[in-house]
Amino acid sequence: METAYLIETIIKIVVILLVFSALAGLGTYFERKILAFMQRRLGPMYVGPFGLLQVAADGVKLFTKEDIIPTNVVGRIFKLAPVITAATAFMASAAIPFLPSFELFGYKVNPIVSDINIGILYILGVMGVGLYGPLLGGMASANKFSLISAARGAAVFISYEVVTGLSILAPIMMVGSLSLIDFNNYQAENGWIIWSQPVAFILFWIAAFAETGRTPFHLIANDHEIIDGFGTEYSGMRWGLFFIGEYANMFFISFVIPLIFLGGFGDGSVMGALALLGKMAFFFFFFLWTRAAWPDVRPDQLMWLCWKVLMPIAVINIVITGLVMM
Amino acid sequence: MFEAIAFYLFAFLTIAMFYITVTTSQALYALTALAAGMIFISAFFFILGADFLGAVQIVVYSGAVMALYAFGMMFFDTTREVQEKKGNQYLVVGLATISAVLAVLIFSAPIISDNITALYPVGTHGNTQEVGMVLFTKYLVPFEVAAVMLLVAMIAGIVLAGKKMDESLTLMTEEEIKDMRAEKMRPKDLK
Numbered sequence: 208m209e210t211a212y213l214i215e216t217i218i219k220i221v222v223i224l225l226v227f228s229a230l231a232g233l234g235t236y237f238e239r240k241i242l243a244f245m246q247r248r249l250g251p252m253y254v255g256p257f258g259l260l261q262v263a264a265d266g267v268k269l270f271t272k273e274d275i276i277p278t279n280v281v282g283r284i285f286k287l288a289p290v291i292t293a294a295t296a297f298m299a300s301a302a303i304p305f306l307p308s309f310e311l312f313g314y315k316v317n318p319i320v321s322d323i324n325i326g327i328l329y330i331l332g333v334m335g336v337g338l339y340g341p342l343l344g345g346m347a348s349a350n351k352f353s354l355i356s357a358a359r360g361a362a363v364f365i366s367y368e369v370v371t372g373l374s375i376l377a378p379i380m381m382v383g384s385l386s387l388i389d390f391n392n393y394q395a396e397n398g399w400i401i402w403s404q405p406v407a408f409i410l411f412w413i414a415a416f417a418e419t420g421r422t423p424f425h426l427i428a429n430d431h432e433i434i435d436g437f438g439t440e441y442s443g444m445r446w447g448l449f450f451i452g453e454y455a456n457m458f459f460i461s462f463v464i465p466l467i468f469l470g471g472f473g474d475g476s477v478m479g480a481l482a483l484l485g486k487m488a489f490f491f492f493f494f495l496w497t498r499a500a501w502p503d504v505r506p507d508q509l510m511w512l513c514w515k516v517l518m519p520i521a522v523i524n525i526v527i528t529g530l531v532m533m
Numbered sequence: 534m535f536e537a538i539a540f541y542l543f544a545f546l547t548i549a550m551f552y553i554t555v556t557t558s559q560a561l562y563a564l565t566a567l568a569a570g571m572i573f574i575s576a577f578f579f580i581l582g583a584d585f586l587g588a589v590q591i592v593v594y595s596g597a598v599m600a601l602y603a604f605g606m607m608f609f610d611t612t613r614e615v616q617e618k619k620g621n622q623y624l625v626v627g628l629a630t631i632s633a634v635l636a637v638l639i640f641s642a643p644i645i646s647d648n649i650t651a652l653y654p655v656g657t658h659g660n661t662q663e664v665g666m667v668l669f670t671k672y673l674v675p676f677e678v679a680a681v682m683l684l685v686a687m688i689a690g691i692v693l694a695g696k697k698m699d700e701s702l703t704l705m706t707e708e709e710i711k712d713m714r715a716e717k718m719r720p721k722d723l724k
Contacts, residue, residue, distance in 0.1 A: 323584050329591075335592060335596065336595045
């Protein structure tokens, strides 16, 4: 039994790693195409049919580029930082049920690496640790712009973790468990949580943009300075690891939002599984849509939004939920 | 068997990380090793089946060490090595004696360990519920005292930092900022 469990877990881990590393690459293709569509351009179109092989070309470029370690950087930390981003993104996925359990050749497969009973807390905690990637990268780079962007990134992450945690507390109070599978089962019986917790849903969604560092809150990389923030000094596959981490995080958060608020995979039928993938695709698309439609906000506006608007609303939401439940 | 392997692996990693924290003269190495050590400690909670505490360890300490990084950013050029002042030579003797006594105590503890039994506060409901039950019944007073202390710290922080909270440098024009600086300098010049 233990050997079977071990083999099953290792296979699951390898599958998740391969699928989401590949999806991170494909995600860049979708991002370019969608941005191009919204900005009246064509996007990648020369390499392969519809420019699909652009992903492979970019991969070859990243893997074969020279790995430059500039002078004056703190070597070991500089090399470690991208690994932290990519590794924590995939570690967080251990508690996400990607599909309902299904039978494969008479063997019951649960598509979740480990159904620990504190799933959400674990996911948010490990995603929070992911911040060490940009922070260490920026601090070790011996580059002032990298350092500033790392400081800004740290401020944003620490602030918005408060909003994420508080906003998710109200649904947790309703379900009475921290496991995403329990969330799913609760919603299969009692209807989607979004209908009873619309405020928490909006807050969590907004905070998800800050957690993944996507465009309205894209302060960790400064587009307006025409450099890449904490990643300025990185090249080749080390920069690629930051990239994979960011996109894997986007995919995982796009799974987590429907699982918590939008019914997840429902009763576990094939339609339910497809619906979960559809919801995930919508939230991923929304990340790209926002990037095309919204400008970045200023750091002080971001802090104002977090501490003076979102956090009080989240606290009031918790109090009201508690009163109603009593 | 897996538990034993995991325990020795994480025990080694934790001690190695904290050793680096103490001995290195490079601020970034020390902070990173500290963060890594804190996260490796959570592995022990997971091995013991205290999932909730393990996750809380990760959340709380990763955030706390982050604040230390912020201080590191403000006080040092973190890419240079820190020159430490060598203090009193007798300090080494004192610390060595204390650690020797501690080592003896730790290794002699199993001799009396038959008398030591764990006190489990409540039965098994699953981790999160258990922590909640204990926190709001048996340890309610320490919990509330901690809450009051945090409130005091928060108010003190606001009082210390919040003197000019209604002014925002980013929303002011250059002239306004200049006027404000001049205003601030005037009492000093009079002295």
